[in-house]
Amino acid sequence: LVERPLDRYNGTFDAIAGFLDFDFKLDNLTGNIGFRYERDEIFVEWDVANFQGRTGSLNRDYNNINPSVNLKYELDDRNFVRFATSISQTLPEFKEFAPFEYVSPTGRVTKGNPDIERSNVYNFDLKWEFYPSREELISVTTFYKKIEDPINLAQARGSAGIFQFFNTGEEANIFGIEVEGRVGFLKNEEEENLISLTGNVSQMWLTQDLLENFQYNSKTKSSLQGASDFIINTAISYNSKKEREFIATLSGNYSSDKIFALGNPESFTSSDTLFNEEIIEKGFVTLDLVLSKEITEKLTARFIGRNLLNPSIKQNQDIRNLNTGITTNETVLEYKKGSQLSLNLKYTF
Numbered sequence: 001l002v003e004r005p006l007d008r009y010n011g012t013f014d015a016i017a018g019f020l021d022f023d024f025k026l027d028n029l030t031g032n033i034g035f036r037y038e039r040d041e042i043f044v045e046w047d048v049a050n051f052q053g054r055t056g057s058l059n060r061d062y063n064n065i066n067p068s069v070n071l072k073y074e075l076d077d078r079n080f081v082r083f084a085t086s087i088s089q090t091l092p093e094f095k096e097f098a099p100f101e102y103v104s105p106t107g108r109v110t111k112g113n114p115d116i117e118r119s120n121v122y123n124f125d126l127k128w129e130f131y132p133s134r135e136e137l138i139s140v141t142t143f144y145k146k147i148e149d150p151i152n153l154a155q156a157r158g159s160a161g162i163f164q165f166f167n168t169g170e171e172a173n174i175f176g177i178e179v180e181g182r183v184g185f186l187k188n189e190e191e192e193n194l195i196s197l198t199g200n201v202s203q204m205w206l207t208q209d210l211l212e213n214f215q216y217n218s219k220t221k222s223s224l225q226g227a228s229d230f231i232i233n234t235a236i237s238y239n240s241k242k243e244r245e246f247i248a249t250l251s252g253n254y255s256s257d258k259i260f261a262l263g264n265p266e267s268f269t270s271s272d273t274l275f276n277e278e279i280i281e282k283g284f285v286t287l288d289l290v291l292s293k294e295i296t297e298k299l300t301a302r303f304i305g306r307n308l309l310n311p312s313i314k315q316n317q318d319i320r321n322l323n324t325g326i327t328t329n330e331t332v333l334e335y336k337k338g339s340q341l342s343l344n345l346k347y348t349f
Contacts, residue, residue, distance in 0.1 A: 005054075007101065009046035011094035015039070031071040039063050044097045050111070051099045058097060058114050064089060082127040090119040092151060096165040106333060110153070110163045117167055122146040135193050137182040147172040150208050152225035154262035155276050163261050172208035172224055192241050199234035216265035216275035225262055228255040228283065247292040256283040260315050277318040279332060284311040298348045306340040313337065 017038040024031055045057035068086035075081065095102070098112040127141040150172040156164040180200040184193025206223045214222075223229070235251035263278040265271035289305040315333040320326070 004049070005047070007046075007048040007050075009044060009048065009094070009098035009100045011042070011044040011098065013043075013091075013094075014041045028074040029071065030074075031069070034068045034070075036066045036068070037064070038066065040091060042091065042094075042097070044094055044114075046098045046100060048098075048100050050101055056099075056114065060118070062089070062091075062118060078131045080129045082125070082129065084123070084125045084127075086123045088121045088123065090121060090147070090151065092116050092118060092165065096151065101162070106335065108163065108333070109161065113165045116151060116165055117149055119150055119167075120148040133184070135182070135184050135196065137180065139180045141178045141180070143174075143176050143178070145172075145174040147174070147208075150224060152208075152262050153260070154214060154225070155264050155279075157264055157266060166214070167211075168214050168222075168225075168262055169208040169210050172206070174204055174206050174224070174227075176202060176204035178202040188241055190241075194239060194241060196237050196239075197234070198237075199232070202231045204229045204231075210262075214262060214264055216263060216271040218272065219263075222262060222278070223259055225259045228258040230254075230256040230283075244294045244296075245292075246294070247290075249290045250287070251290075252285060252287045254283065254285045257281065258283075273322070277320075279315050279317045282314045282316060284313055285309060286311070300346045300348075302344045302346065304340070304342045304344070307337055308339055310336050310339045 015038060017036060019034060019036050021032060021034040024033075040060075040062045042060040043057070045055070047055045064087075066087045066089070069084065071083045073081045092112075094112075095110075096112045096116060097114055099114060101109050101111040103109050123143070123145055125141060125143045127139060129137065129139045131137055148171055149167045150169050151165060152168040153163055154166050154168060156162045178200055180198075182196065182198045185195040185197070186193070188194055204227070206227055206229060207221055208224055210220055210222055232254045233251070234253075235249055237247065237249040240246040257280050260279040260281040263276050266274040266276065287308045289303075289308060291303040292300065293302075294300050312334055313336065314331050316329050317332045318327050319330045321328075
């Protein structure tokens with residue numbers, strides 16, 4: 001009996017960065033202009049069975065000068081307009097580089113791709129802020145992001161059913177609008193809010209062009225993997241504002257459907273009929289609760305409940321029957337993350 005060697009990979013990441021900032025103020029206009037130099041070096045080596053010759057390595061060396069501009073204009077003492085723009089980058093993780101096959105508890109296999117490259121990101125934000133009071137806020141933000149060489153998880157070609165990371169397009173574009181609010185209720189004698197409600201709602205329009213390797217069934221564009229186009233976050237908090245403070249926060253989140261993995265053609269010559277559709281993770285709601293109470297001057301108790309609703313998370317895919325030509329939407333994976341309950345006691349000496 002010959003024992004099979006273990007699959008291994010090792011990675012190192014070295015970053016050196018420097019900043020140069022200029023701050024200025026002209027009447028109601030304040031701003032900051034900055035430059036960031038960064039040198040990143042990524043080295044990954046592996047010894048895995050699914051790579052020809054088992055062993056291999058890669059070295060990526062990136063040098064960047066990324067500018068940024070932040071401006072704030074004061075309309076009056078309660079209204080402000082902000083503008084920000086910057087250039088940044090998204091570096092692949094070690095697991096996205098190394099051709100190491102990770103098998104999840106559900107049996108799904110994911111591996112990295114030594115050929116992927118980093119993504120350059122161009123950011124633009126325009127924001128209006130209004131402060132009805134010291135503790136309250138209403139804001140509206142519009143934003144745009146351009147991503148060069150976007151990285152996505154996609155189904156690799158072949159019958160193995162492996163998921164792999166790729167630069168799937170030349171460019172991705174994201175337009176969005178976000179509305180945020182923070183209001184207070186039930187004030188005490190010092191006019192402090194005992195109950196506060198916060199929340200933000202985001203709507204995004206996401207699109208990327210698909211390289212020829214990922215085009216199928218006349219599909220040349222797609223959304224971005226892992227990104228929901230509609231997101232809601234909200235929280236309601238109570239703070240007793242007393243000597244033995246009691247704080248309670250109930251927070252919730254909803255994210256709409258998003259792509260778990262892009263689809264792909266199984267055959268370039270028959271990409272209109274032989275292909276795998278993208279896998280969609282259905283939207284779901286999460287709910288968290290945090291309670292904190294100062295029992296004594298030095299002793300504090302804290303209860304934390306995470307993912308209290310424990311929703312089923314479903315991943316669906318359109319499956320086409322080659323014999324009948326009928327397409328049906330099937331659930332290819334369903335699971336729950338589970339809830340977490342914890343009680344902590346903190347004593348300060």
